[in-house]
Amino acid sequence: MDNAVFQVTIFLYIAATAGFLINIITLKKAAAKAANAFLYAAFGSHGLAIALRMFMAGHTPLVTMHESLSFFAWCMVGAYLLMQAMKKIKSLGAFVTPLALVVMVASSLQTKKILPLSPALQSIWLPIHAVICLAAYAIFALAFCAAVMYLMQERQIKGKHLGAIFRRLPSLENLDTMIGRCLGIGFPLLTVGIITGSIWAENAWGSYWSWDPKETWSLITWFFYAALLHQRLTVGWRGKKAAIMTVLAFGVLIFTFLGVNLLIPSEHSYVTNFQ
Amino acid sequence: MSQISNRPKVLLIGVNHKTASVDIRERLALKGGDAPAINLFAGLPQLEELVFLSTCNRVEVISSTKDPDDAKDAVKRLWMEKAGMDRGLIDSSLYSYEGRDAIRHVFKVASSLDSMIVGEPQILGQMKDAYRKAVEAKTSGAILNRLLNKAFSVAKLIRTETGIASSAVSISYAAVELAKKIFGELKGKKALLIGAGEMAELAARNLLSNGVSGLVVANRTLSRAVELAKELKGSAISLEEMESALLEADIVISSTGAPDFVLTGEAVRRVMRPRRHxxxxxxxxxVPRDIDPEVNDIDNVYLYNIDDLKGIVEVNKAGREKEARKAERMVDSEVIKFISWLETMDVVPVIQGIRQKAEEVRRNEIARSHSILRDLTPEQQKAVEVLTCSIVQKILHDPIICLKKETRDDGAKDILEAASRLFGLNGSGEDRHF
Known part of the structure; x- marks a missing residue:
């Protein structure tokens, strides 16, 4: 059941992505409107799929890679829709939606089996820690999209080749403001996520911090974003270099999120056998 | 040489935004030298009259000359020497027009039909300025006086009769578009004008109407800055205070006539940190540029010069093209009128020639009869003088009146030609003896 809804959701994401891409190529407003409607529908059905899975599993479905990726994409789209409702940023959908689609496709390629929870994971801290971390990741994903757009637009204006991209992308300052907001929301979330993780670790294993690879990389990611935000707040650091840093930091984050799990055995590996 | 072809021709040599980059244009403007450019050109004997027009988008020498080829060469050589450019570069960037084409070009330039943004209003003022300078330097004469004044009235006519200037677009339009892509909203942004020229004023007004809230005018002469600032409801500062104004400004428009950079890369780099980037x-x-081009290499700083703005302008051109064609037709009919006036100028040397010739004949004949006439009393001799003069005048009276009238009405070339031949004015008569 939840799988059928999940499949429908993927098709809705494909439709929304197609709509946004058509809009950015042809500048037809109708395409963007349709895409937006598809995206709202996708967000709804995606939420339904997650709820169904939660109901069937009997626990927060944030244990396997499939579940985490799916929730990450859902947060990203949710944050995007919220942001657009508050302050519309031109053409952002054409960047966020394809990224969400890629994450969804990656999620659908993972095993969808519902795994029984190991004792260590049976805790109230599971939903708290995982939801907060994945929400932070999603916000940083939006910052990443805005940073990529910023770099593209910046290149156009600096190089004085004001072509098709120039007309389609929003203004530098709007993108920069959005990056700033995302950092301002994402960083506290990440901080709280790491703290809750550490509290949970103390509860489960008796130690707040055990330098397992996931923890180490989380800290590295945290330092990246901390540095970025610090520079921004103290000396007003922004523009091209800040955008490049935002992209790099997101790369580190993705490695923390996926790379560590795939490459390095760790407590956080979404596989069953916890000690 | 016949008298007719000896009439000075209008010759125009120059570059504009289409034929030369801002680099070349600013070198040809010859602003850095000790003497004003117009004085350099005024030294060329080949040019009888001269107006030197130099704006951001064009540098043109408008002249009248008897020998266009020779004059063209002289102007080019002067440019090569003073601007330090080689022949190839000069030849590839310059255009030159003679006679009818030159007149049409002057009219088109004045009417803003040849502008980077067709219909922009600044050019007329700049042209008036150039003309005023020529009058002050006493380099313009009968032909250019008439040509320029005619150009001004044509421009006014086109401005009122066609829709070419209706949206009063200009460089500033493009600048505003770009500013919106950098800042999004222009509300609450601050602008700094360096230099208080007409062009800067127009750009500033455009920014203000798009929501820019604070305006500071920096100018070499503070009084002019104060005057403009008052008009635009901004504040005025001197050039020395520019750097502190840079801390506040988001948009800077520079348009001074300074020969060197007013704003260096170092100065901009210095303010970026206090500006919080x-x-x-x-x-x-x-033109020449005010801001060091390397400023564009600084992070978060975007420098556009006038050529760069061209790219954005292309977009809204199409709508005005129809009006431009209407304007071109008006220019064409004014060109025809001007040429007929020029042709009436031909009558002057012909009449002078006829009079001279008649007087010569009279004197020669009196001289030939000297042996008989010398016996007369002085009174009688005087009477003979008066008599012969009177005969000459009576005979010439009708032909001269006729010539004047005919050429005034329709600039008849034929009758001038006929008159020259009838009176043997084409030079061959000089060897004959009476």
Whole structure:
């Protein structure tokens, strides 16, 4: 059941992505409107799929890679829709939606089996820690999209080749403001996520911090974003270099999120056998 | 040489935004030298009259000359020497027009039909300025006086009769578009004008109407800055205070006539940190440039000069093209009128020639009869003088009246030609003896 809804959701994401891409190529407003409607529908059905899975599993479905990726994409789209409702940023959908689609496709390629929870994971801290971390990741994903757009637009204006991209992308300052907001929301979330993780670790294993690879990389990611935000707040650091840093930091984050799990055995590996 | 072809021709040599880059244009403007450019050209004997027009988008020598080829060469050589450019570069960037084409070009330039943004209003003022300078330097004469004044009235006519200037677009339009892509909303942004020229004023007004809230005018002469600032409801500062104003500004428009950079890369770099790296958009509409091009390499700083703005302008051209064609037709009919006036100028040397010739004949004949006439009393001799003069005048009276009238009405070339031949004015008669 939840799988059928999940499949429908993927098709809705494909439709929304197609709509946004058509809009950015042809500048037809109708395409963007349709895409937006598809995206709202996708967000709804995606939420339904997650709820169904939660109901069937009997626990927060944030244990396997499939579940985490799916929730990450859902947060990203949710944050995007919220942001657009508050302050519309031109053409952002054409960047966020394809990224969400890629994450969804990656999620659908993972095993969808519902795994029984190991004792260590049976805790109230599971939903708290995982939801907060994945929400932070999603916000940083939006910052990443805005940073990529910023770099593209910046290149156009600096190089004085004001072509098709120039007309389609929003203004530098709007993108920069959005990056700033995302950092301002994402960083506290990440901080709280790491703290809750550490509290949970103390509860489960008796130690707040055990330098397992996931923890180490989380800290590295945290330092990246901390540095970025610090520079921004103290000396007003922004523009091209800040955008490049935002992209790099997101790369580190993705490695923390996926790379560590795939490459390095760790407590956080979404596989069953916890000690 | 016949008298007719000896009439000075209008010759125009120059470059504009289509034929030369801002680099070349600013070198040809010859602003850095000790003497004003017009004085350099005034030294060329080949040019009988001269107006030197130098704006951000064009540098043109408008002249009248008896020998266009020779004059063209002289102007080019002067440019090569003073601007330090080689022949190939000069030849590839310059255009030159003679006679009818030159007149049409002058009319088109004045009417803003040849502008980077067709219909922009600044050019007329700049042309009036150039003309005023020529009058002050006493380099313009009968032909250019008439040509320029005619150009001004044609421009006014086109401005009122066609829709070419209706949207009063200009460089500033493009600048505003770009500013919006950098800043999004222009509300609450601050602008700094360096130099208080007409062009800067127009750009500033455009920014203000798009929501820019604070305006500071920096100018070499503070009084002019104060005057403009008052008009635009901004504040005025001297050039020395510019750097502190840069801390506040988001958009800078520079348009001074200074020969060197007014704003260096170092100065901009210095202010970026105290500015907290806020984006800075600089527009340099001056020729020669006011702002060091390397400023564009600084992070978060975007420098556009007048050529760069061209790219954005292309977009809204199409709508005005129809009106431009209407304007071109008006120019054409004015060109025809001007040429007929020029042709009436031909009558002057012909009449002079006829009179001279008749007087010569009279004197010769009196001289030939000297042996008989010398016996007369002085009174009688005087009477003979008066008599012969009177005969000559009576005979010439009708032909001269006729010539004047005919050429005034329709600039008849034929009758001038006929008159020259009838009176043997084409030079061959000189060897004959009476």
């Amino acid at each position: 806020r984006l800075l958009f600089l527009i340099d509409i001056a």
